[in-house]
Amino acid sequence: MGLTKSEKFSTKQNQIATLAKAFAHPARVAILQQIFKSNTCICGDLVDEIGLAQATISQHLRELKNIGLIKGNIEGTSVCYCIDEENWNNMKSVISNFIEQKNNNSSDCC
Amino acid sequence: MGLTKSEKFSTKQNQIATLAKAFAHPARVAILQQIFKSNTCICGDLVDEIGLAQATISQHLRELKNIGLIKGNIEGTSVCYCIDEENWNNMKSVISNFIEQKNNNSSDCC
């Protein structure tokens, strides 16, 4: 196998997992931090900043784009990436709601 | 290849990725939700609630335990799992800080 059985889970559960996957690799974390930090929206600077091959960075960018957290804009020969604000805010509320869920148990269960 | 180059990234970036991996599969999301929802700390009930094989659930539980978000307590022949409050709170602040980071760019970059 090796194939996630998505049909066993709710839409919400699958959505949380998909969004979390965006952060589940340090290269994608680094890319997002760079985009946030930089005043310009960057592009191939990411390849220099992070020490991975251009093809690898491009692949991670595509994943972030597919998930919807970033979008790219062609500027001359280079591409400028930035956060998709609307989707990022949506992600924030989905992830926050999940990790902030309250435990109504007596805390000394284990 | 196929091996994440962790040495290229900061401790923080690797930590964020590791914590996010806990939520990056819907089965683990479902397990955590069940633990939060249930009044008792549950155990093999998870196998019935979620429709995966016992071996598969056990494997996901071990991953969550390794990451540190849950801990198990032996109760007779069964095992009761619950949230590791301290580590969960730590995870909350790490993930929150990451996703709440502010964008100081002019928002119309792309």
Add this chain to the structure above:
DNA sequence: TTCTTTTATCGTAATATTGCAATATAATAA
């Protein structure tokens, strides 16, 4: 037009993840 720069895609190799049957282990019950 040709050259250069930048990014995307293809192909491939190595490793990781997911899932489950079978079996082992641990604790209690009979």
Add this chain to the structure above:
DNA sequence: TTATTATATTGCAATATTACGATAAAAGAA
């Protein structure tokens, strides 16, 4: 002691992910 019950581990197959070299594609420069 021998069941029984619950969970963990092992072994394996299928799929996914990560990484990179090579190459293609797109846009501007010469």
